[in-house]
Amino acid sequence: MAKFFVPKSHPRYWSLYYRHKLEEALEKGILATAGLIAHGRGEAFDYLIGETTIEPAEKAMKAAIAKLLLAEHPVLSVNGNVAALVPKETIELAKALNAKLEINLFYRTEERVRAIAEELKKYDPEIELLGINPTKRIPNLESERGKVDENGIWKADVVVVPLEDGDRTEALVKMGKFVITVDLNPLSRSARMADITIVDNIVRAYPRMIELAKEMRELPRKELEKIVAEYDNGKILSDVLIHMKSRLEKLAEEGVWRRENL
Template identity: 45%
Template sequence: MIPEDHPRYAALVVRERLADAMRAGIVAPEGLIAQGRGEAFDYLLGERTTASAARAEVDAAAMLLAARRPVISVNGNTAALSAHQLADLQEASGALVEVNLFHRTEERMQRITALLEEHGVDVLSGVPERLIPLSHDRALCLPDGIGAADLVLVPLEDGDRCAALRQMGKAVIAVDLNPLSRTAQTATLPVIDEVRRAVPAITAACRTMTPAAARERACGVDGKRYLKEAIAAIAARLEEMGHALE
């Protein structure tokens, strides 16, 4: 039991959820390391959605609504943390949802799909093909899913697949707390925020944006600007904390 008055209550709940999901075969053990890395950057950002990230989340909604065939790519960590939120985002954006894993087994694919469907997500199924130019199993995707997408939303992503998707001519929205990661650096639009904060914000923006406004906003997205602003926010917070010790 985690006491609710613990100063790290929210973070400890997330850790327990991921640990339980690992024991259930949904999250790979390596996914716990990835979570820890992201949490470290969340500390640096003040564990909050910055004004810059909030704007990026509205941009993400615009890109999803303006896309011809948007697909949300889900891995184990994302499913464990945000399955119920993804159902809302799928409904608001009209995007397809496909499971894609680095540590891929049929059992994990089935467990993650079952978890998503339990929370109301309509998950694509079919026979995957090696359509993404990669040497590992993240190359596998569905021809009528990620294979046919013009835009892919990749929460908690591997940088090499993000780069490969861009090489295929697809736009990529990445939710990543680390503005220095390959994923954030490569994505069309990096959303530098925690996934459980980012997904509901994108959903809310999808529900209030008109198609015309989405098309107009999507044309002006500047991903590099968000990287610079995130790095500046981290630098400013570190300087502030340093001054507080004087």
């Protein structure tokens, strides 16, 4: 397996590091080739927001954590990109929220399921992973993504579907699930169909969500309910687009030629 030789002094070190993690995941059978395309698309939108966690994303994360802490059966869905980029953080977040983990794949093969399970178990050999042998199917969803575990997504009241495809998000919403997504593209169908959309890079979002879960889990139930009730996903998505527009206008006015920090 190819080694990563980029020095930390390189201005694009972290971007290249995570690309390398995806390349490794592809070699291990964790990632489908389409996952590379999805990551590249996300990186483009990350450039537009400034490769930082913006205020609308912070608000969305707080509402998401509040809802997850209120949930009776929260589930975090895991696909190849999630397993490649944030395997340790996914487990930590699930534990902080007392949530279940379920492997769910669009390009599902038993080999990929096993590879993802093995990757996650490196960080916690005892972790319970659902979705290995799914017995239920999401109504009106014919893809392999429709296969779910009866004790996981099928039973869940709140589902986190990061780096998601829009058809399953829509199908889950139609089932009456409360859906939270992490998606750098605010215009995607997943972003627009979800109840809460966190427009941020998952490598920044999950560590911050772990912090928030630890900070917020002692809050009174009424306070958590208030946070969720006051959240408006449509406004959040609009605020993200306004942020992108304002940032691009500022860069256009100031000039981008040889600017060190875009």
